[in-house]
Amino acid sequence: MPTSSAASASATDAAKPASASGGVQSLERAFDLLERMADAGGEVGLSELSASSGLPLPTIHRLMRTLVACGYVRQQSNRRYALGPRLIxxxxxxxxxxxxxxxxxxxxxxxxxxxxxxxxxxxxxxxxxxxxxxxxxxxxxxxxxxxxxxxxxxxxxxxxxxxxxxxxxxxxxxxxxxxxxxxxxxxxxxxxxxxxxxxxxxxxxxxxxxxxxxxxxxxxxxxxxxxxxxxxxxxxxxxxxxxxxxxxxxxxxxxxxxxxxxxxxxxxxxxxx
Structure with missing residues (x-):
């Protein structure tokens, strides 16, 4: 089920070591996804982001959900994701x-x-x-x-x-x-x-x-x-x-x-x- 997958992904991420740069890994990943969206023309699907970033779909979905809530990404009617207005x-x-x-x-x-x-x-x-x-x-x-x-x-x-x-x-x-x-x-x-x-x-x-x-x-x-x-x-x-x-x-x-x-x-x- 989606809920258990997301929970499992969260637990897996929590168990991972801190970013090699000494920063917050989830932040680094979120900004990496935003840059990948920009490189792709501003609109992508989750599977495209997973293929280009190497991150599992549940992790990407969780990060994108947070970016949507903050206004930095918006979900289109076709379920693809686009860069949001707060980035302007x-x-x-x-x-x-x-x-x-x-x-x-x-x-x-x-x-x-x-x-x-x-x-x-x-x-x-x-x-x-x-x-x-x-x-x-x-x-x-x-x-x-x-x-x-x-x-x-x-x-x-x-x-x-x-x-x-x-x-x-x-x-x-x-x-x-x-x-x-x-x-x-x-x-x-x-x-x-x-x-x-x-x-x-x-x-x-x-x-x-x-x-x-x-x-x-x-x-x-x-x-x-x-x-x-x-x-x-x-x-x-x-x-x-x-x-x-x-x-x-x-x-x-x-x-x-x-x-x-x-x-x-x-x-x-x-x-x-």
Missing amino acids: RLGESASRLLGTWARPYLARLVEETGETANMALLDGDEVVYVAQVPSKHSMRMFTEVGRRVLPHSTGVGKALLVDAPPGEVRALLARTGMPAATEKTITTPDGFLEALELVRGAGYAVDDNEQEMGVRCLAVPVPNSPTPAAISISGPAGRVTETATERIVPILQEVARDLSEALASTAAAHQQG
């Missing part, structure tokens, strides 16, 4: 915090390149800007923090998707469509995948008048970021020339590496605390 508030707060941590690095980019610096994350199928430090030039680019754009027309979008499997990229583009923001916007999946191949080869992404005419952006991913993140500079095409690109890209890459190390150090400090 956590995600928004985490995005703002990540943007706050990034601001000193963006300020350094502005000092060393002279152009507006941005940080963006991939949120679902969209790119969201979480931080910006404006250029000191009277003619400068401005993107409102919190603004959402589609990945196919931006440098940060290319940087964020550069390592994604081609099938996932095609699926994302099919969901969003590829509307033309300008006459230079890439509007076909094949064209976008070719652009990602160029990004992999060059080590940086370019938005060459693709989101807005007269504006050129250079972007790189933040390596090993806890969530896909990219930083960029944007400025008038007349200033962000090919010659300027050769000077700016190494600065972008160095700042991205330094930001990555800072985020890793912060995460390690929190774990020790």
